[in-house]
Amino acid sequence: MMNVQGKQISIVQYILLIHGVQVGVGVLTLPRDVAEKAGTDGWIGIIIGWFIATITSLIIIQIMKKYPNGTILDLLKHYFGKWAAKVGGGILAVYFGLLALYSFITEAMFIQAWVLPRVSIFLLLILLSIPSYLLVRNNIQIIGRYSVVVFLMTIWILVLYVYSFKEGQILNLLPLLKEGWQPVVKTLKISIIIYVGFDIAFYLYPFLEKKENASIGVVIANTITMIAYLIITLGAFVVFSPDEITKFNEPTITVLKVIELTFIERLEIVVFAFYIFVMSTKVLPLMFVSVFSTSWIFGKVDHSKPLFWFLVISVIYVLLFPPSVRMDLILAKEIHRISYLFSYVFPICLWGYVLIHGLMKRRSLN
């Protein structure tokens, strides 16, 4: 049980929080990642991935309905006891912490690569820590508001991608399914990872004002994410030729080079400055969830101290092990592997357990 008074989030905040966590650093490399597996048919994988992600998110809502007044941590405590919950909470805190840390460092690396090659990642991380601390020390409501404002502030970027269609060749997309379904199925490995973040619903559910909207909200969030991914991927596919696209590291940014305005050259640098906001709506809620779990384990309400230490450790980690692209790739692979487990396998197993538990209980009552 927890006190949610004054911390409730509206349905819009709920939708855009989930959407914000889903769209982050991954979107910059997304067109290349799917094109490597399936060429220009990769966008079909995004739709299938959406389907799988939506089903899993609905399962999460079903689980949370069993214990509507608490987060996943309280639910674990309810079903498995205090100590098991503490261990589980610890594992979740570490998982979300790793996810946040990975996104945080990758964000800094992209910034360094695209805008500020002369500034060290260590310094960038300190810079990014300032707004992170200011926001994440607040409750989930404030973070939700931030996600909504950032969504409204950055929605115009999608319009740019639609605009870039004009410069491209629609023929690049044809023929459909040129090599059959095999390559498309291969992209699923990537395309279900890009939806990771809906599992934050585990934590958002008790704070939602109108809980009957939770299911529809999570579907809308996934759909918004899918539309954004589709626009960006298709934009990149029509602008670049099928072979060319895998040569760019971040085609999502590069594609903007084709847009020429009379008053701005190198539009992609200006857009990238706004991408920092998009990436922050992934990192900051993840960071919140991680430190929230940590303070829950220790039975504290205030989470600003764990947050402070999280940021300090991130900065020290970068100082001791300066990240490189190679290391980032290895890290990404490992993070993805853990993500399959936590975002897809864990909810389904937990749901099975909860269902069986319910059945047993009913039988014993009879």
Added chain:
Amino acid sequence: MSFFKKDKKELQQQQTDPNENSGPQTELISLDVINNVNEIQNIFSKTPDLVVTNLVIKQTNAKAALVYLGELTDSTVVSEHVLRPLLFHIDDFNEDSTLKVSVTQIKEVNTWSKVTDEILKGKSVLFMDGSQVAFLLDTGKWPERSIEDTPIESSIYGEHIGFTESGSTNIALIRKHIKNQRLKINDYSIGERGKTKVSLLYLDDVANPDLIKELENRLQKVKVDSITNCIILEEYIEDNPYSPFPQLLVTERTDFATLEILAGRIVIVVDGAPNVLVAPSTFFSFFKSIDDYTSRWLVASFIRLLRYIGFFTAIFLPATYIAIIAFHFEVIPLKLLMSIGVSRERVPFPPFIEALIMEIALEMLREAGIRLPAKIGQTIGIVGGIVIGQAAVQAGIVSNIMVIVVAITAVASFIIPNYQMGASIRLIRFPMMIMASLFGFVGLSVGLMTLLIHLIELKSLGVSYTSPVSPLRIQDWKDLFIRFPQWSITKRPVSSLAIQLRRADSIRPKEDKQ
């Protein structure tokens, strides 16, 4: 640290109770006039403007003494309406013991503390031999200014009456617009020595009672010698004292304050301040002006949008200039880059220093313009415009482009209708410039992010500051970036937390649709 602590201890030792000499607090006044006069002269020692007039009341033949502070009372009222009837007049029809004076308000008190307080507020006190009570006669007349046009928030079609320094006049000016018995006034006295009268004005069937209670609590917690201005009071009661943004709106316009009361907000009138506070205020209410409502709605919307553009320009234009010149010169078109290059050719400083020199010069000019008497103020304009602008460019200290940037920034920050908000914006510009000079566009992004986060978590009287954008309330957007026609706005803003959201039915007659 220890130094400060020691200081504090000394201060505590020296402090006296400000109300110590106001006489024995609860002690009653004596029956004897002479004793009373002695006591009052004792309390008001070294007070040359204390006037004590001994007299014999003709009606009852009783000895009496009239005591008042000469400069705070209206001498005509005292002589014509108090002394003359008492000394010469005999009422043959009513031979009871009521006081036969013709002043508007007579109060009876019997303790010394009350007597002292009221004398200091301009009342005359009449002690009578054999009477257990003293009579307080309302003869006060404060030195005050007449009602004038608003000097700071000027307007084109709005009314040309501003608040004055008298709290009661200000309340009357608001009542002139709201002739409704639902307009309630809560009075408080704040300040140990000043005893400033602070009044809350609200519509009791519209304003949220929780907000009134919260404001009441905050006012009662204020411990201070004297409140001389609204903005001083604001510092004591606002939610986040460390924020650069004003959290309560200050206005000197009676029509603007009236609109806020009608929207369900609370207006705080401080006696002695020529303006009032509005609570709760949102970020967006600082971008409203009364002329938005007195001009056509399309024009008003256009001007309001200009103000928001001005907000971002004033904060980010110099910083963007620095970021582009120092980091991202590839972003701007080649031709523009060439002309900037030519104009910066002779400038020996990095763009940050160049911008800082100009911005600081501009801020000094602005401040000098306010402090100087109006006649000399014009000289400053000439000095600023010609010397700093033209000569600095010719001397090669700053570039032409920089002068343009600074000029646009200044104009942009001056179109914000609220002076306090404009000043905050001018201040925030400096950290943004530093961020831009260190990290380019990334610094700007992080700066904007920090600004956004601060605004989102800020509250005014417990109501979120950025409402209705965050939390999102689309129904309030009718009077936000675009002002819809007056008759279409039928609801009060949700951000005022009003308990009654529907306004009086504002239906436009439609007979012209034939």
